[in-house]
Amino acid sequence: MNRKILILLTFIIFTHSAVSLSQTTTTQTLIPVGDTWKYLKGEEVVDPAWNALDFNDSTWLEGPTGIGYGDNDDATVLSDMKGNYLTVYARKEFSVEDVDNLQNMVLNIRYDDGFIAYINGQEVARGSMPAGVANYLTLAIPHEAGRVETYDLSEYASLLREGSNVFAVEGHNWSLTGSSDFSMIPELNITREAADRGTPLGQTPPNFTVAFIGDQGLRGKYIGNGRGGAKDVLQLIKDEGAEMVIHSGDFAYGKDDNPKNPDLWDAQITSVLGADFPYFINIGNHDIQMWPGYKKKFEQRLDLVSDELCVGDLGVKSYCYYKGLFFILSGVGTPNMGGFINQSKDARFCEGENPHEACISQEEHIAYIKEQLERDKSIWRVCAWHKNQREMQVGGKQSEVDWGAYEACREGGAMIVTGHEHSYSRTKTLSNFENLTVDDSVHPVINGVPGNPDHLVIKPGASFSVVSGIPGLDLRNQNRCLPYNYPYGGDEGCNYIWGSIYSRNQGEFPGAFFVTYYVDGDPKKARGYFKNINNEIVDSFKIYVGEKGEDSGPNNSVSIDLRLQEGSDDAEQAVNGRFFSINSTDLELTNDGVAQRVGLQWEDVPIPQGAVITKAYIEFVSKDNSSEPTTNVQFRGHAIDNAPTFVERNINSRWSERTSDNSKVRWNDLPAWTKDQKYQTPDISGIVQEIVGRPGWTNGNSMVIFLYGGSGLRRAWSRNGGGAERAPLLHIEYSDLPEVSECPWSEDHSHYCRDCGPCAEGVGDCDFHSECQSGLECHQNVGAKYGKRTGLDVCEAP
Numbered sequence: 001m002n003r004k005i006l007i008l009l010t011f012i013i014f015t016h017s018a019v020s021l022s023q024t025t026t027t028q029t030l031i032p033v034g035d036t037w038k039y040l041k042g043e044e045v046v047d048p049a050w051n052a053l054d055f056n057d058s059t060w061l062e063g064p065t066g067i068g069y070g071d072n073d074d075a076t077v078l079s080d081m082k083g084n085y086l087t088v089y090a091r092k093e094f095s096v097e098d099v100d101n102l103q104n105m106v107l108n109i110r111y112d113d114g115f116i117a118y119i120n121g122q123e124v125a126r127g128s129m130p131a132g133v134a135n136y137l138t139l140a141i142p143h144e145a146g147r148v149e150t151y152d153l154s155e156y157a158s159l160l161r162e163g164s165n166v167f168a169v170e171g172h173n174w175s176l177t178g179s180s181d182f183s184m185i186p187e188l189n190i191t192r193e194a195a196d197r198g199t200p201l202g203q204t205p206p207n208f209t210v211a212f213i214g215d216q217g218l219r220g221k222y223i224g225n226g227r228g229g230a231k232d233v234l235q236l237i238k239d240e241g242a243e244m245v246i247h248s249g250d251f252a253y254g255k256d257d258n259p260k261n262p263d264l265w266d267a268q269i270t271s272v273l274g275a276d277f278p279y280f281i282n283i284g285n286h287d288i289q290m291w292p293g294y295k296k297k298f299e300q301r302l303d304l305v306s307d308e309l310c311v312g313d314l315g316v317k318s319y320c321y322y323k324g325l326f327f328i329l330s331g332v333g334t335p336n337m338g339g340f341i342n343q344s345k346d347a348r349f350c351e352g353e354n355p356h357e358a359c360i361s362q363e364e365h366i367a368y369i370k371e372q373l374e375r376d377k378s379i380w381r382v383c384a385w386h387k388n389q390r391e392m393q394v395g396g397k398q399s400e401v402d403w404g405a406y407e408a409c410r411e412g413g414a415m416i417v418t419g420h421e422h423s424y425s426r427t428k429t430l431s432n433f434e435n436l437t438v439d440d441s442v443h444p445v446i447n448g449v450p451g452n453p454d455h456l457v458i459k460p461g462a463s464f465s466v467v468s469g470i471p472g473l474d475l476r477n478q479n480r481c482l483p484y485n486y487p488y489g490g491d492e493g494c495n496y497i498w499g500s501i502y503s504r505n506q507g508e509f510p511g512a513f514f515v516t517y518y519v520d521g522d523p524k525k526a527r528g529y530f531k532n533i534n535n536e537i538v539d540s541f542k543i544y545v546g547e548k549g550e551d552s553g554p555n556n557s558v559s560i561d562l563r564l565q566e567g568s569d570d571a572e573q574a575v576n577g578r579f580f581s582i583n584s585t586d587l588e589l590t591n592d593g594v595a596q597r598v599g600l601q602w603e604d605v606p607i608p609q610g611a612v613i614t615k616a617y618i619e620f621v622s623k624d625n626s627s628e629p630t631t632n633v634q635f636r637g638h639a640i641d642n643a644p645t646f647v648e649r650n651i652n653s654r655w656s657e658r659t660s661d662n663s664k665v666r667w668n669d670l671p672a673w674t675k676d677q678k679y680q681t682p683d684i685s686g687i688v689q690e691i692v693g694r695p696g697w698t699n700g701n702s703m704v705i706f707l708y709g710g711s712g713l714r715r716a717w718s719r720n721g722g723g724a725e726r727a728p729l730l731h732i733e734y735s736d737l738p739e740v741s742e743c744p745w746s747e748d749h750s751h752y753c754r755d756c757g758p759c760a761e762g763v764g765d766c767d768f769h770s771e772c773q774s775g776l777e778c779h780q781n782v783g784a785k786y787g788k789r790t791g792l793d794v795c796e797a798p
Contacts, residue, residue, distance in 0.1 A: 030094045031167070031188035034064050034075065041078070042087030042136035042170075050089055051168035052121035053161075057091055068183025083177050087136045090184060091168045099160045105153040106311060113174040114140025119159045120166060125151040129172060140172040144292055150311040150318075154375065203379055204324035204517040211237040212513040213471035214248035214284070214386060214419020217258045218268060230472030232533045233510050234272040240514055240531065244322055245277070248419040249284020249334070249386030251294060253473070260286070262293035266301070276304035278322055282315040282329040284386040284419065291315075312368075317360055319372045325517065326378035328414070332365035333387035333401035366404040373412025379524055379545055380517055381414035381458075391436060391493050393421035393467050394480045394501055406433040406465065413458055415543075416465040417513070422476040423503035424513065424530050426539060427464045428496075429457050436495040444558075444606040447565060449487045451606075453499035454541035455559035455733075456528070468513035468530070470502075475510065478503040485725035500539035502530060509534045515543070558734055562602045564719040564727040571599045571646040575709060582646045585721030586623045587728070589633050589670075590709045598707040601643055602730050609697045613689040615733040618681045618705070620716035621726040627672035631712025635665045637687040638704035641696030673714050676726070688732055693770035705730075753778070753795065762786040764794040771795070 038060040040046065049055050063076030067088065078088070107117060107125050114128035128143035167188060173179045219229045237245060254260045269279055281298050283291055295314060302308055305322075312318035316331040369383060387400040397420055409416050410433055428450060431439040442457045443450035456464050478484060481494035484505045488498040502511075511532030519527050524545040530538045542559070564570055570587060573580045575595040587598050600618070607613075618635075665684045673679060684705070691703045719727040753759040753771035762785075766778035772795035783792025 030096075031092050031186060033066075033185055033187050035092070036062055036064050037067065037184075037186070038062050038091045039067055039076075040089040041081070041085050042089060043085045044136065046089055046136060049121070051091070051118040051166070051170075053093075053164065053166045055091075055166075060091070066183040066185035068181065070181030071183050073185075074183050078182065081182055082179065085136070086139065086173045086176055088171045088182070088184065089168070090171070090186075091166055092186070092188070093164055093166050094188060095164055096160050097162065099162050105157040105160075106309075107151040107153050109149055109151065111143065111149070111171070113143045113179070114172040116170050116172075118168040119153075119156060120161065121168075122156070122159055124153050124156045124159070127151075134170065134172065138172055140174045142174045149313060150309075152311050152319075152372075203523045206518045206521070206523075207516055208323055208325070208518055209240060209242045209514055209516045210325065211240070211242040211245045212248070212384070212417045212466065212468045212515070213237075213245065214417075214467075215250040215422055215469040215473055216247065216471040217250070217473040218252050218261075218264055219257050219472075228472070228510060228533065231268060231272055233471040233512055234269065236531065236533050237512055238272055240512075242512075242514060243278065244325075245273075245279045246327060246329075246382070246384050246417065247279065247281045248384050248417060248468070249282055250286045250419060251281070251284070253286050254289075258473075260290045262290055262297045265294065266297040275301070277301075278305045278308065280310075280320060280322070280327070280329060280384075282384055282386060283331045283334050285334050288334070317365065317368055319376075321378070324378065325380050325382065326376050327382035327384055328369055328372055328409075330365055330369065330383065330385040330405070331360070332362055332369075332385050332405050334385075362402045362405070366402065366408050369405060369408040370412065373408065373414055376412075380526070381412065383409035383414045383416045385418055387420045388418050388467065389433075392416075392418070392427075392433070392465050393423070394425045394478045394488075394498070394503065395421040395423055395476050396479050397421045403434040410463040411461060413460040413463060413545075415458055415463055418465070418467050419469040421467050422469045422474055423467065423478065424470055424501070424511070424538065425467045425498060425503075426500045426513075426528075426530070426541070427466075428453055428499045429462050429464050430497060431462050433465070436493070436497050438495065438497055442558075444560060446560075446562065446604060446606060448490070449496050451562070452558065452560045453486065454561065456499075456541055456543045457546050458543060459546040464499075466513055466528075470510045471512055472510045475504040475508065478505045483725075499541065500530070502532075502538045507532065507536075507538065509536070511538065560606060560732050562605065562730045562732075563724055564600065565603060565724075566645075567718075567720040568646050569601045569603070570718050570720075570728065573597050573599070583720060584718055587620075587707075587716045587718050589620075589631070589707060589712075589714045589716060591711070591713045595709045597709065599638075599646060599704055600707070600728055600730075601645060601702055601704045603645075603702045604700050605692075605703055605732075606699055607692050607732065607734055608699045609692060609694075611692055611734040613685040613692065613732060613734045615683060615731075616685040616688040617683060617731050619729040619731060620679050620681075620714075621722060621728075622673035622675055622677050622679060623715040623717050623721065624675050625673065626714050628713050631670040631714050633667040633670070633681075634708040635667065635681065635684050635687060636706050636708065637691045638706065639690075639694075640704075641694050641698075642701040643704035645702075670712065670714055679714075679716075680731075685732075690768055692734075693768040695770055695774075757795075759795040761796050762794060764788065764792040766793050766795050 038057045040060050066074040067076040067078065068074045069078045069081050109115065111127055116126040116129055116134060117124055128141040171184055173182055216230045251265045252258045252260045279301055287294055298314060302310060308320060308322045310318055310320040315329050319328045373381060388397050389401055389403060389406065390397060390399045406416060410430065429439040429442040431437050438450040439462050440450055442455065443452045478501055481489040481498055483489065487496050488494065488501055490496050509532035511530055513530050515526050515528045517526045519525050526543040528543055529540040532538060568582045571582045572584055572587065573596060575597060588596060589598065590596060665682055665687060667681050687705060691697060716728065717726040753764065753766035757771045758773045759766055759771060760773055761776055764783060766772055769777045772778050776795040777798050778793055779796050780793045781791050782794050782796065783789050786794055
């Protein structure tokens with residue numbers, strides 16, 4: 001058995017929310033490589049107290065590390081070990097100061113075949129050893145020595161004493177005569193928080209972009225012009241400026257041009273991203289056979305990455321920190337690595353004389369996930385594994401991951417990213433995964449459908465899940481939660497949980513899911529999006545981190561999307577009054593042979609009276625290709641508390657009977673439009689603010705916005721012609737008014753009447769009539785009349 005046994009022992013004391021050890025900590029080496037240890041050949045029963053601090057080891061042998069045979073790299077050679085003894089016991093005393101400030105502890109160890117480690121006589125870790133008490137004749141379970149494996153020993157930090165301590169390790173071989181080598185080369189470090197922490201603990205750098213993929217394969221199927229394969233998606237990741245990748249399983253498929261070859265897989269990544277690119281993986285069902293090879297390549301890549309910290313059995317039962325992001329890499333649901341719900345399927349892998357070391361039940365995985373999330377304090381946290389629950393994908397996959405894994409991540413405030421199904425799908429914020437419960441505080445229910453699909457919140461008890469399984473192999477059909485467009489069905493097992501779906505039914509281009517953390521200057525805000533290799537952004541949404549019990553988003557921010565619901569919700573009228581229609585299949589902006597006006601009505605708008613509108617726009621979908629130059633449009637709102645619907649041949653529907661508000665927005669020099677592409681207007685928050693600021697406005701009222709003439713022509717789909725998925729959409733972002741017990745600003749503050757009003761006569765600064773007391777209106781630039789600055793807007797009688 002030509003394998004080297006290398007035991008590298010590293011204690012790292014760090015704050016669990018640390019993001020970059022070089023930025024946040026200092027490290028002291030307590031036991032360097034080559035230091036002298038006391039050791040004993042395991043030829044007979046050893047004193048049970050051998051691993052205690054006060055044990056007398058004066059008769060033991062001693063020598064520098066490494067200690068072993070057969071590798072030609074051991075300073076202390078055990079030439080008599082093979083055929084004579086299986087076990088070596090080793091002890092090393094060390095000293096620690098200021099132990100009260102040591103919060104967490106990590107053990108890094110490379111071993112072959114098995115080990116048990118102790119601090120001051122108490123067991124703290126073991127690997128590839130059977131359960132129970134071991135003795136000098138106990139055989140280890142065969143284990144390939146690879147990259148250093150890391151064990152979180154934080155719960156044992158209290159074992160350390162001020163001053164002298166002892167670290168003890170017993171190393172076991174798998175065979176008395178069949179093993180050709182053995183060695184132990186330990187190194188012991190402690191790491192403390194540095195005085196200059198740099199980036200705050202648990203916080204990513206600004207605009208830190210991560211790519212999430214799964215089911216990539218080698219090369220992949222092409223879609224024309226030699227494009228569409230795995231390397232094209234890797235190039236997309238590079239072009240997007242992503243700084244790391246999490247690949248959730250299935251690296252190749254063992255057929256056609258997808259051989260299961262770790263060398264080819266790693267070379268493909270290196271050819272585009274480079275050998276030292278931070279590329280993190282967890283196992284998929286197609287990776288089991290070649291997992292030792294994939295894992296070794298993973299370890300070799302990590303050796304070239306600075307500031308990463310990965311703990312546990314890499315890619316199977318492990319967690320990592322990189323640049324402030326905390327993520328769990330799990331094999332839950334994967335055969336013989338993570339267990340089926342039907343455990344009998346694992347019997348052929350996990351029983352017999354030499355069971356696989358990673359035969360882990362789903363219960364163990366779930367407990368591990370819970371434990372790590374309970375202890376971590378990072379702002380952003382991710383759970384990554386390969387397989388799914390049936391209800392957490394939209395294709396043909398069945399349930400192979402216990403709901404407990406999903407619920408553990410939700411309760412721990414971590415987003416979930418999986419693969420397995422070859423499509424892209426993303427849920428809304430869920431307050432219960434197993435019951436498919438959408439959090440209606442984040443997604444207000446509109447016409448029976450939880451809305452606001454592009455505003456997500458993560459906090460303890462609420463999260464969302466993503467399947468990203470089309471990075472270059474193929475796309476599969478959407479089989480569940482029809483129709484193929486939002487809101488993706490309310491049938492059983494769907495419950496309108498999906499915010500976005502992209503499968504073969506919606507497109508043909510592979511791509512990747514990206515999250516950019518710490519955007520807009522806010523470390524608790526992120527932007528998620530799916531982009532394909534045709535540079536189309538298929539899905540885009542915002543993510544906010546909130547603490548337990550807080551409302552969604554910063555400053556109680558809420559985002560809603562409303563599409564026209566009925567054919568009568570849009571109407572056209574010629575400026576000369578010769579026609580009026582609510583049945584058109586398109587909306588001409590703004591000339592249909594003659595100049596015309598367009599009216600759009602949104603019913604049941606869930607915005608409270610007086611809410612502060614921070615952003616608003618209308619999104620149109622183009623009916624055809626149009627490049628006519630010099631197209632200009634103007635927007636105004638209907639000055640009424642609750643706008644009535646449009647009715648054919650009813651004079652009250654006509655524009656002449658509808659008074660416009662004062663606020664207006666121009667949309668000039670429209671670009672050329674391409675059929676079925678989406679186009680957003682400039683910000684119209686002032687128009688919406690004027691409507692919801694009216695004294696008679698209440699949550700659930702209807703509002704109308706008019707499009708007036710200008711010049712040129714662009715054709716958009718109407719509700720009648722385009723259906724629900726292509727009808728004009730109104731996007732609004734707002735926040736509730738803050739509760740202010742007394743006004744902290746002078747009257748010259750730009751939002752004095754909004755935040756501290758309604759204002760009395762002669763008081764400003766106001767913006768809308770609704771910010772004045774009853775019977776008063778907001779008049780512009782009249783401050784001088786009341787001894788204020790000339791440009792102040794003041795409340796006064798009409």
